[in-house]
Amino acid sequence: xxxxxxxxxxxxxxxxxxxxxxxxxxxxxxxxxxxxxxxxxxxxxxxxxxxxxxxxxxxxxxxxxxxxxxxxxxxxxxxxxxxxxxxxxxxxxxxxxxxxxxxxxxxxxxxxxxxxxxxxxxxxxxxxxxxxxxxxxxxxxxxxxxxxxxxxxxxxxxxxxxxxxxxxxxxxxxxxxxxxxxxxxxxxxxxxxxxxxxxxxxxxxxxxxxxxxxxxxxx
Numbered sequence: 001x002x003x004x005x006x007x008x009x010x011x012x013x014x015x016x017x018x019x020x021x022x023x024x025x026x027x028x029x030x031x032x033x034x035x036x037x038x039x040x041x042x043x044x045x046x047x048x049x050x051x052x053x054x055x056x057x058x059x060x061x062x063x064x065x066x067x068x069x070x071x072x073x074x075x076x077x078x079x080x081x082x083x084x085x086x087x088x089x090x091x092x093x094x095x096x097x098x099x100x101x102x103x104x105x106x107x108x109x110x111x112x113x114x115x116x117x118x119x120x121x122x123x124x125x126x127x128x129x130x131x132x133x134x135x136x137x138x139x140x141x142x143x144x145x146x147x148x149x150x151x152x153x154x155x156x157x158x159x160x161x162x163x164x165x166x167x168x169x170x171x172x173x174x175x176x177x178x179x180x181x182x183x184x185x186x187x188x189x190x191x192x193x194x195x196x197x198x199x200x201x202x203x204x205x206x207x208x209x210x211x212x213x214x215x216x217x218x219x
Contacts, residue, residue, distance in 0.1 A: 017080060017171040022178075026075055029178040032208065033069050036189045039201050040065070053100055053109040060097030061188040064090055068185035071177055080169040081147060081154055084177055088145035094184050095124035095141075101191060103127045131206070132187050134213040140180045182212055 015021065040062075067090035074083035096118050100109060112118055125141050147154045157169045186209040193202040 015171045016167065017169050017174045019078065021171055022075065022174055025175050025178050026072065029072050029182050030076075032182045032212075033065075033072055033185055035208075036065055036185050036205075037069065039189060039193065039205070053104065053106060056109070056113075057097045057100035058192060060093045060100060061192045063093045064097065064184050064188040067093065068181040068188075071181040075174060075178065078167065080167060080174055081157065084145070084147035084154070084169075084173070086148075087177060087180055088148040090181065090184050091141065091145075092121065094188055095121060095128075097188065098128060098191060099124050102129060129191070132190060132209065134210075136179070136183055136213045137187065140183055179212075183209075186212060 067086045071083045071086050071090070074080070074086070099119065104112065118124070128137065128141070146152070157173075158165055158167070160166045160168050186205055189205045190202060190209055193205060196202060
């Protein structure tokens with residue numbers, strides 16, 4: 001399968017997404033996101049009471065997971081443009097969570113919080129943990145999302161061939177969005193659970209992440 005650039009879409013795409021032709025991929029993503037949610041239900045992390053920087057990192061990952069869930073829900077309800085618009089905040093929240101958890105010193109965290117300003121995205125991309133920085137993650141991180149800023153692709157995919165307004169979102173673009181939701185959702189749960197006493201959750205999350213990488217889901 002040819003690689004899809006979600007920004008330029010310079011591939012031959014001739015199939016509009018529908019509930020029928022997206023069913024398999026959507027069900028697979030739902031299974032992944034539902035599994036992630038079950039790992040967090042009722043779990044208490046002792047570190048949350050000890051370090052403010054850690055609390056904010058976990059909060060950022062929690063937002064990643066909610067964005068991933070929302071992408072699935074929106075696609076399930078045929079709200080494709082809104083789902084695509086969540087890719088950018090999903091990615092940014094993961095990058096910021098990783099910075100807070102793994103890179104920032106306490107002083108850097110305090111300074112960033114006081115200014116309400118994180119380091120630039122191109123810097124944050126450099127600091128992804130190597131175990132999570134496989135080919136699919138690298139491709140996803142390099143996507144600058146036209147859809148959240150209402151660029152021309154967001155508008156173009158609402159114009160039908162008969163000059164009416166409706167859904168003309170390419171199926172492969174929506175498959176790509178599901179792949180990105182799965183990738184970042186699993187990466188977030190990996191980072192959230194890597195220091196938990198219950199090692200089995202991290203091990204299963206990382207196993208699922210590596211399996212997803214091997215599938216090249218949005219390439």
